[in-house]
Amino acid sequence: MSDRIYNVLFLCTGNTARSVLAEGILRKDGDGQFRAFSAGSQPKGVVNPFALKVLSAHGYPADGYRSKSWDEFAGPDAPIMDFVFTVCDSAAGETCPYWPGNPTTAHWGIEDPAAIEGPDWAKEAAFEKAFQYMRNRIGAFIALPVKGLDQMSLKSRLNEIGALEGRSIGHQRA
Numbered sequence: 001m002s003d004r005i006y007n008v009l010f011l012c013t014g015n016t017a018r019s020v021l022a023e024g025i026l027r028k029d030g031d032g033q034f035r036a037f038s039a040g041s042q043p044k045g046v047v048n049p050f051a052l053k054v055l056s057a058h059g060y061p062a063d064g065y066r067s068k069s070w071d072e073f074a075g076p077d078a079p080i081m082d083f084v085f086t087v088c089d090s091a092a093g094e095t096c097p098y099w100p101g102n103p104t105t106a107h108w109g110i111e112d113p114a115a116i117e118g119p120d121w122a123k124e125a126a127f128e129k130a131f132q133y134m135r136n137r138i139g140a141f142i143a144l145p146v147k148g149l150d151q152m153s154l155k156s157r158l159n160e161i162g163a164l165e166g167r168s169i170g171h172q173r174a
Helices: 018-029 049-057 089-093 120-143 151-162
Strands: 006-012 034-040 083-086 104-107
Touching: 006 018, 018 034, 018 049, 018 120, 049 120, 083 151, 104 151, 120 151
Parallel strands: 006 034, 006 083, 083 104
Antiparallel strands: none
């Protein structure tokens, strides 16, 4: 196993839910192999409490998150990203900043659990579902022999992961 630790950035528009779930899952499951970050194109400034509740319920870290702009990761002092994943369709359709280091990118869209209206149990169930889909994708990602794949094969595998069950219907690939 390589001693190299890969930096991974998860992007969404508000950086309150899906990207935070992904950061938390990879922070724990990829420890020692990956370093996880999340950001938004238009951060809302707060993390959705249901994201933190679901992470905590599954034994994942639920502290240290903040809703922040993706601009923090495009500057000269930012960590160099190896991978950048969009997890919502609106962020996937936006023009992203230039990412130093030319990271490998993919779209892993999942329906927005924060968009659910209704009682708290319904909101929590939506976050639970998003968590499960994201954890499945991150598990597949962690299992990839990243160092042993050429760039084209790696990109293809990442796109396959994005097409796993739970992908949002708003962003279909041809």
